[in-house]
Amino acid sequence: MNELLQNYPEEVKQILAKYPAEYKRSAVMPLLYLAQRKEGYVPRQALEDIAEILEMSPTEVASIVGFYTLYYDQPAGRYHIQVCTDLPCALRGADKFLEELCQRLGIREGETTPDGLFTVEAVKCLAACHRAPVFQVQGDGEIEYHENQTVELTLAWMEQVREKVRAEKEAQS
Amino acid sequence: MSQYVLLRHREIPHLDQLDVYLKHGGFEAAKKVITQMQPADVVNEVKTSGLRGRGGAGFPTGVKWSFLPNNIWPHYVVCNADESEPGTFKDREILESNPFQLLEGLMIASYAVQANRAYIYLRGEFWQIARKLDEKIAELEKAGLLGDHLFGTNYSLRIYTHLGAGAYICGEETALLESLEGKIGQPRLRPPFPAVYGLYGKPTVINNVETLTNLPPILEKGAQWYRSFGTEKSPGVKIFSLSGNVNRPGNYELPLGTTFRELIYTHGGGIPEGRKVKAILPAGASSAIIAVNDDAILDTPMDYESVAAIGSQLGSASVIVADETVNMAWLVSKTVNFFKHESCGKCTPCREGTFWMNRITQRMMAGRAVESDVDLLANVANQIAGKCLCALGEFSVMAVQTGIRQFRTDFLEQVKQQTAPVAQGD
Ligand code: SF4
Ligand code: FES
Numbered sequence A: 001m002n003e004l005l006q007n008y009p010e011e012v013k014q015i016l017a018k019y020p021a022e023y024k025r026s027a028v029m030p031l032l033y034l035a036q037r038k039e040g041y042v043p044r045q046a047l048e049d050i051a052e053i054l055e056m057s058p059t060e061v062a063s064i065v066g067f068y069t070l071y072y073d074q075p076a077g078r079y080h081i082q083v084c085t086d087l088p089c090a091l092r093g094a095d096k097f098l099e100e101l102c103q104r105l106g107i108r109e110g111e112t113t114p115d116g117l118f119t120v121e122a123v124k125c126l127a128a129c130h131r132a133p134v135f136q137v138q139g140d141g142e143i144e145y146h147e148n149q150t151v152e153l154t155l156a157w158m159e160q161v162r163e164k165v166r167a168e169k170e171a172q173s
Numbered sequence B: 001m002s003q004y005v006l007l008r009h010r011e012i013p014h015l016d017q018l019d020v021y022l023k024h025g026g027f028e029a030a031k032k033v034i035t036q037m038q039p040a041d042v043v044n045e046v047k048t049s050g051l052r053g054r055g056g057a058g059f060p061t062g063v064k065w066s067f068l069p070n071n072i073w074p075h076y077v078v079c080n081a082d083e084s085e086p087g088t089f090k091d092r093e094i095l096e097s098n099p100f101q102l103l104e105g106l107m108i109a110s111y112a113v114q115a116n117r118a119y120i121y122l123r124g125e126f127w128q129i130a131r132k133l134d135e136k137i138a139e140l141e142k143a144g145l146l147g148d149h150l151f152g153t154n155y156s157l158r159i160y161t162h163l164g165a166g167a168y169i170c171g172e173e174t175a176l177l178e179s180l181e182g183k184i185g186q187p188r189l190r191p192p193f194p195a196v197y198g199l200y201g202k203p204t205v206i207n208n209v210e211t212l213t214n215l216p217p218i219l220e221k222g223a224q225w226y227r228s229f230g231t232e233k234s235p236g237v238k239i240f241s242l243s244g245n246v247n248r249p250g251n252y253e254l255p256l257g258t259t260f261r262e263l264i265y266t267h268g269g270g271i272p273e274g275r276k277v278k279a280i281l282p283a284g285a286s287s288a289i290i291a292v293n294d295d296a297i298l299d300t301p302m303d304y305e306s307v308a309a310i311g312s313q314l315g316s317a318s319v320i321v322a323d324e325t326v327n328m329a330w331l332v333s334k335t336v337n338f339f340k341h342e343s344c345g346k347c348t349p350c351r352e353g354t355f356w357m358n359r360i361t362q363r364m365m366a367g368r369a370v371e372s373d374v375d376l377l378a379n380v381a382n383q384i385a386g387k388c389l390c391a392l393g394e395f396s397v398m399a400v401q402t403g404i405r406q407f408r409t410d411f412l413e414q415v416k417q418q419t420a421p422v423a424q425g426d
Helices: A003-007 A009-016 A021-036 A044-054 A058-067 A087-091 A094-105 A151-172 B018-023 B028-036 B039-049 B061-066 B090-097 B099-112 B124-142 B173-180 B209-213 B215-221 B223-227 B260-267 B295-299 B304-309 B328-342 B348-365 B372-384 B391-406 B408-417
Strands: A079-084 A118-123 A135-139 A142-146 B076-081 B117-122 B158-163 B204-208 B237-244 B250-255 B277-285 B318-323
Touching (some): A003 A009, A003 A021, A003 A044, A009 A021, A021 A044, A021 A058, A079 A094, A087 A094, A087 B328, B018 B099, B018 B124, B028 B215, B076 B099, B076 B209, B090 B237, B099 B158, B099 B209, B124 B158, B204 B209, B209 B215, B215 B223, B260 B318, B277 B328, B328 B348, B328 B391, B348 B372, B348 B408, B372 B391, B391 B408
Parallel strands (some): A079 A118, B237 B318
Antiparallel strands (some): A079 A135, B237 B250, B277 B318
8 A cells, every 4th residue: 555645645646746747757856755754754665655656666766865865764853953064154153053062962963862852963055154053954844944043042942842842742642 | 236136125025925026017027028029039138138147157048048949849947946055045035035036037938938837946955935936836826927828828837846855966957957857866968958958858948046037127127228237248237145254244236247345345344353355265165266365356346257367257156255264275175075975976086086085185174184185185186177077076176276276385284283273153
């Protein structure tokens, strides 16, 4: 059974409608985002599901996951805090920001906080160079920018997210 | 400039709302073009305006359109919104704040080459922008400004967004097409060029966001009006993205030919703590570095020709400023690391060469390099140059070659110091 089709029938249909029927392979990237929405990574089964919908091989779908940096094939923190440390940002102190943030969280770059919520990574230019330090957050199927940051601001925001997640859990139990 | 052409939202609040955009003459240009002009006349008007592609290459836009053969159909237009060059953040502002002018420009381009389907390829990080654009497109369709039988004519157009997923190379035209076709984003061998063999093997025009956003005012006010800005060979206005060690980094829309001094000091508010400019990268991380050892350099006009005359290129006009406290070996290590990360791996000189350059510069930064590493680095860069399939490989050596040539003492100092330099932070 194709889980992706079953879970998101409308979305799949809408995505396919964007491309000529004979070139439906174009839908592979949007379908991967869809597959990644819930868990924050592309589960193995999804590769097969997408391959089936688009008449590709699962290996071909996997190669797309491997090539592009915004897809993940392994679970990590629910939120990826991706700090830009490219040249223009670095000229405005982005390296120092990342280092201090990691220090305060007690993790190293690329690692996840002990509560499993946040993975902190360095990334390349986010097209927000004039508002450095800046990071994007990838999580819950969305990508959100945080600009003109300080370590304090970021930590405060993380606390808010923790609150939100706690409240979610309570509501569920 | 008192009146913006591209960043009009800075004067007109809420220009990203359809009613506001319409109230300020929105879609009048598209209507005029589609109901009153022949496609060939539109191409000619844009040729006459002298508009050159704003994505980096600076190729004349109208000429690019005229390459599409008229015996192969369908034609496609693709908007390149894969803005990823370190130092570049102009398209993002247009997409967020003046999206209708871009969409109108895309309509004009599509009509000019008689495409009935257009795609906007956005970098994956612009996820929120893509969602907003989808809403705008839906709004236009609802208002009858996009879709079938536009303005009562036989011309129909659909516009779709497509999100990339974090790969700088997809800004390269043919890699972008591969990616849009659902493949790994690696550049294609050229020729054939996209104008003949583009999306799905069909004739395709690929234009940058800023280029397209210029079109509505050009068609509304005419080519001659547009030529009243800028210089003879680089007419029009341009968004300069200013970043790095400046007091007021940001996007500045100015006529081509404005000097570096005016951009950095008048608009950008100068350098923190009154320090001096040491170097300028006028086209983002892929620039040949301009050493500002002579004050007169700052008086160079920023147009395609003048910047080339001082040994660099204007490209997308993403001006990165490094002040006197910056060690240029460190700066070069940053650009090298970027290109190593973004090399698509298709051809050996780029894949291996960027990897190797990165190892050397990382060694330098970790304090483990020896003096001969400076020559080794220059040597590897020279080996890469001229042997790559696409521009990324060439870009990767620009800062290295020009950096070592002009700032050799910085490299030697870095090797001797045996500690990583600390970046300036404001
Ligand atoms: S030059 Fe680099 S980025 Fe371009 S095709 Fe070759 S490996 Fe890929
Ligand atoms: S260099 Fe950091 S956003 Fe561009």
